[in-house]
Amino acid sequence: MTYKRSDGRKLDEMRPITAKVGIIPNADGSAMFSFGKTVAIAAVYGPRLLHPQHMQNPQRAILRVNYDLLSFSVSERKKPGPSRRSQEISKVTEWSLSPALELKEFPNTVVDVQIYILQADASTRVAGINAASMALAHAGLPMKNLVCAVAIGKMDKDLVVDVDKDEEDFEDGEGATDFPVAKIANSDKYTLLQLDGKIQPHIIPKALKLVDEACETIYEIQKKALKEAAL
Amino acid sequence: MSAMDTSALTQEMLVKMFAAGKRFDGRKLLEQRDFTVEYNISNKAEGSARVRMGKTDVVVGVKMEIGEPYPDSLDKGNIMVSGDLLPMASPRFESGPPKFNAIELPRLIDRMVRESHMIDLSKLVVVEGEKVWTVIIDVYPINDDGALIDAAAIAAVTALMQTRIPELNERGRIDYEKKSTKKLPLNDGILPLNFTFFKLGDTLLIDPTREEEEACEGKIMWGLSHYKNKEHMIHSCQKGLEVPLNREEIEQMMGHLPKLYDDTLKKLQKFLK
Numbered sequence: 001m002t003y004k005r006s007d008g009r010k011l012d013e014m015r016p017i018t019a020k021v022g023i024i025p026n027a028d029g030s031a032m033f034s035f036g037k038t039v040a041i042a043a044v045y046g047p048r049l050l051h052p053q054h055m056q057n058p059q060r061a062i063l064r065v066n067y068d069l070l071s072f073s074v075s076e077r078k079k080p081g082p083s084r085r086s087q088e089i090s091k092v093t094e095w096s097l098s099p100a101l102e103l104k105e106f107p108n109t110v111v112d113v114q115i116y117i118l119q120a121d122a123s124t125r126v127a128g129i130n131a132a133s134m135a136l137a138h139a140g141l142p143m144k145n146l147v148c149a150v151a152i153g154k155m156d157k158d159l160v161v162d163v164d165k166d167e168e169d170f171e172d173g174e175g176a177t178d179f180p181v182a183k184i185a186n187s188d189k190y191t192l193l194q195l196d197g198k199i200q201p202h203i204i205p206k207a208l209k210l211v212d213e214a215c216e217t218i219y220e221i222q223k224k225a226l227k228e229a230a231l
Numbered sequence: 232m233s234a235m236d237t238s239a240l241t242q243e244m245l246v247k248m249f250a251a252g253k254r255f256d257g258r259k260l261l262e263q264r265d266f267t268v269e270y271n272i273s274n275k276a277e278g279s280a281r282v283r284m285g286k287t288d289v290v291v292g293v294k295m296e297i298g299e300p301y302p303d304s305l306d307k308g309n310i311m312v313s314g315d316l317l318p319m320a321s322p323r324f325e326s327g328p329p330k331f332n333a334i335e336l337p338r339l340i341d342r343m344v345r346e347s348h349m350i351d352l353s354k355l356v357v358v359e360g361e362k363v364w365t366v367i368i369d370v371y372p373i374n375d376d377g378a379l380i381d382a383a384a385i386a387a388v389t390a391l392m393q394t395r396i397p398e399l400n401e402r403g404r405i406d407y408e409k410k411s412t413k414k415l416p417l418n419d420g421i422l423p424l425n426f427t428f429f430k431l432g433d434t435l436l437i438d439p440t441r442e443e444e445e446a447c448e449g450k451i452m453w454g455l456s457h458y459k460n461k462e463h464m465i466h467s468c469q470k471g472l473e474v475p476l477n478r479e480e481i482e483q484m485m486g487h488l489p490k491l492y493d494d495t496l497k498k499l500q501k502f503l504k
Contacts, residue, residue, distance in 0.1 A: 087334055
């Protein structure tokens with residue numbers, strides 16, 4: 001029997017997406033991105049001179065990402081401050097974004113990306129990446145292209161697109177697999193791959209195909225939001 | 232071994248060699264170094280193992296503690312994986328707050344063990360809703376010569392297979408004096424292992440030495456098992472470093488993983504009592 005999604009979505013259907021650029025006046029670039037009830041905001045500061053000086057790289061700018069859940073964004077209050085989880089997500093997010101940036105154009109500088117989750121209903125890291133990618137473009141940084149991200153799930157034997165909290169906790173059959181992926185838009189360059197669960201190796205290419213399709217939609221929404229901000 | 236970074240010259244050389252399918256130590260690109268597993272590293276641990284793979288050397292000890300269950304799993308025991316990249320193991324490891332690599336290693340082992348359901352956590356309840364066992368897996372490298380996570384995964388899994396649940400005294404505390412023969416409950420036929428693919432130029436390889444690892448520009452870790460002896464199943468994955476992976480590379484890895492797993496499991500058999 002095919003898995004039925006609790007909110008009635010089709011298996012390959014994402015939750016309603018909203019995206020807005022220019023939400024933090026102080027930042028050089030900023031954006032909000034949400035998948036249904038998951039809301040991420042991101043701010044970019046830089047490129048600016050990196051201090052202390054010994055951390056500077058004379059060949060390129062350094063990208064520094066900080067991702068975290070705000071304390072009230074989850075059911076049980078999250079203790080403020082970095083956790084092992086948030087440090088890991090910050091780092092993989094940094095790696096998911098940096099290949100899209102022309103960091104060599106800004107030696108000795110740092111680009112700071114701050115990502116916070118206001119409301120969490122799973123897929124927070126991918127929502128954060130989508131917001132950060134728009135914020136980097138909004139800051140006017142030269143980019144190869146935008147980065148788009150989505151979480152593919154496997155519920156027992158069925159693949160679903162854009163995992164929500166109910167699905168993350170699914171336990172029947174082969175249980176739930178969460179497979180967040182990011183890629184550079186319009187390419188087959190995958191910049192984030194993480195996975196938890198139970199999935200057969202031959203299913204991975206099928207999941208990547210779903211990523212590609214979903215990212216086409218996300219890319220259009222990101223571009224539209226950026227154009228609206230430019231008006 | 233010097234503390235200097237791999238030079239650009241070495242990296243250039245390695246790009247050419249890898250492209251021709253060659254390595255400094257004569258191995259093939261997808262050939263894992265031989266390894267040995269030694270047990271009972273510490274008689275104070277409830278289970279322990281030491282894995283030597285080439286010059287890479289990792290110890291894992293398992294300690295069992297009694298604690299409260301998590302509110303969302305009152306009928307299950309807990310798993311915790313920690314450890315540290317000891318400065319003893321490499322001139323590149325430093326004391327102080329854990330850097331990213333020291334967070335990545337235990338988290339990947341944690342997800343591999345947890346998601347594979349290797350440990351039957353439902354059998355680790357002492358008093359439902361109140362007292363459960365926590366399985367604490369501590370990973371420490373003794374000498375890092377590359378592919379630390381792959382070696383640590385072997386050590387973690389073999390240490391768990393040796394683990395005994397301590398006896399409790401009448402007050403419900405652990406009696407460290409009594410020798411226990413009660414094995415940690417494991418689910419039959421689940422033995423997860425980790426394989427990290429590294430990328431340099433357009434070449435993929437596994438089990439790099441430290442020098443090769445430092446020259447590489449991309450990597451991705453895959454934790455998998457031959458789930459319940461039925462089919463290969465991936466339980467954990469994480470891509471690291473900046474260089475993206477393309478679809479073809481990911482598909483290639485999916486083709487290689489089942490065989491890599493089967494070959495390593497075969498080598499591991501002689502160490503499993």
